[in-house]
């Protein structure tokens with residue numbers, strides 16, 4: 085069982101010695117602790133104590149040889165971050181976006197996807213100073229969790245608020261956050277960096293006239309859940325979706341399309357200009373666009389409203405298959421491609437033939453197949469089959485959630501289980 089990882093940002097307060105007992109308690113309770121201490125903190129407790137407590141090399145200097153990227157790696161490595169003791173100086177600089185030392189650059193590299201606690205410790209006047217209170221409010225508004233301070237006699241002899249909360253109470257706060265050890269996917273993402281994933285989702289709409297469209301039944305819910313799941317694992321996701329399609333709840337970067345042409349334009353631009361590691365092409369793309377409309381034998385101008393009084397003939401033009409273009413457009417020649425194939429109540433042999441055709445024509449790394457007979461729009465129960473090639477049996481997924489987790493694992497670790 086892997087351990088939960090806590091990054092401690094220690095700044096220069098006399099309460100640093102109390103943070104040592106918190107660190108000791110965390111280690112005794114099976115947490116892995118990494119300390120980043122400011123030079124001032126090291127005036128209060130020695131590097132030997134801090135390294136001795138955690139068994140890990142201390143981080144203190146942004147420009148320490150061999151640790152040049154620690155300001156990114158350490159913050160990604162952690163499952164929870166706590167600034168303890170947090171000085172007025174550190175709190176005010178964090179709220180100002182200053183990044184002139186290791187602790188503040190670690191904060192700037194924080195992506196707000198994990199708990200970040202701040203345990204202030206300072207003289208009452210420093211604590212109640214308008215600047216400090218404003219900074220604490222700013223940090224809170226950004227989602228950091230500001231712990232209370234205790235009241236009592238301070239190191240300076242004055243009495244009041246600003247004392248560091250009792251280390252046992254801070255320990256309980258950390259435990260309450262239920263910091264779970266990273267899954268293999270998160271651990272992989274943390275160690276090698278977040279893969280960039282482009283997801284297309286939802287269905288295209290081809291306008292027939294001002295009010296009518298040619299479209300399909302896609303809701304975009306699978307794509308949205310995938311985006312959400314990958315984002316939660318710490319991946320860098322771009323979500324390209326239809327205007328009416330479902331959206332992930334998280335703040336995933338999202339681009340919108342309506343027609344086949346819009347989607348084609350977005351895909352081409354993104355792939356040619358950005359370095360994506362994975363493309364998940366889950367959008368239901370119309371195989372046809374409207375070529376010509378005839379009402380009672382007469383051609384209708386594009387954009388004109390069709391009267392309901394006469395019979396209408398639509399001539400459809402075949403659209404090219406976008407999936408076959410993805411590798412050609414991709415700036416990253418090693419991009420991994422995941423295609424989707426839906427079949428309509430076909431038997432096993434026909435399904436397999438359809439999957440085989442996608443492999444032959446578009447050379448994807450995976451094909452995700454589902455048949456209409458295995459999907460219930462009413463209950464939302466969908467079965468998915470993930471093929472690595474048409475010769476070997478697929479990995480079956482019993483629900484959308486199961487599918488999203490299996491695909492995330494493959495993206496994160498290369499394992500398809």
Ligand SMILES: Cc1cc2nc3c(=O)[nH]c(=O)nc-3n(C[C@H](O)[C@H](O)[C@H](O)COP(=O)(O)O)c2cc1C
Pocket residue numbers: 094095096097098099122123124125170171172173174205206207210
């Ligand atoms: C003996 C002593 C005790 C201090 N205690 C605190 C403290 O409890 N809280 C605080 O905000 N500053 C305290 N300071 C001031 C900070 O150490 C000072 O602002 C320092 O620049 C903080 O640097 P850092 O935030 O980068 O660690 C103390 C200074 C001294 C000399």
